[in-house]
């Protein structure tokens with residue numbers, strides 16, 4: 001067992017144990033009927049060691065090496081961009097409920113169209129989720145997303161704060177946002193639709209400016225693949241795998257959220273099960 005794994009919290013080990021249990025039928029060695037993405041060798045050893053950082057690094061590097069030599073597209077950027085749009089919908093809905101909506105459109109009509117938009121975006125979300133590479137990428141994503149507050153990773157908090165989102169203030173909106181069970185795909189940090197951010201800013205961002213900023217922050221996998229965009233690389237590595245360069249810490253120990261997932265009530269909604277493997 002490596003020295004890093006000794007300090008891992010029992011909660012993150014429980015997350016790992018749940019994932020191992022769900023794939024315990026997996027053959028442990030390479031054989032004639034092994035498919036790409038099947039678990040074997042080093043991955044199994046990292047699981048046994050309980051070293052989640054090494055495990056996720058191994059999965060990430062194996063996926064990247066394979067991806068570099070294949071014609072298949074890495075759709076994780078599409079997934080993250082869809083999640084940003086889902087957050088926009090959810091945050092605008094909250095802003096309307098809180099009376100911050102200033103559009104000329106009737107609030108009730110706007111809520112109806114946002115409800116339809118959320119539905120369409122959740123269809124898109126599943127399209128990209130099911131397009132993650134079988135095996136290494138899927139297992140890496142499932143393990144990291146098994147924590148319902150994965151987005152409260154310190155580096156993602158820093159990203160929100162850097163963009164003057166609620167994490168730059170003491171309001172606590174990102175960790176406590178009032179999201180009901182039908183909107184869990186829209187959980188996360190502030191978008192330009194956050195009503196609290198708009199109040200703090202003191203003005204509404206114009207549609208033209210919104211478009212420009214959204215384009216600027218969009219996850220661009222093609223740019224990432226060419227090595228020309230470290231923003232996309234950093235955010236997608238964090239959001240899909242829980243990994244940060246230069247850190248060998250357990251990704252779950254980098255989450256700054258209370259209550260811990262051990263104290264959270266278990267949620268039985270269908271998408272939560274798919275997403276969190278509770």
Ligand SMILES: [Zn+2]
Nearest residue numbers: 166171173196
């Ligand atoms: Zn706030």
Ligand SMILES: [Zn+2]
Nearest residue numbers: 166190194197
């Ligand atoms: Zn905000």
Ligand SMILES: [Zn+2]
Nearest residue numbers: 160167174189
């Ligand atoms: Zn935030």
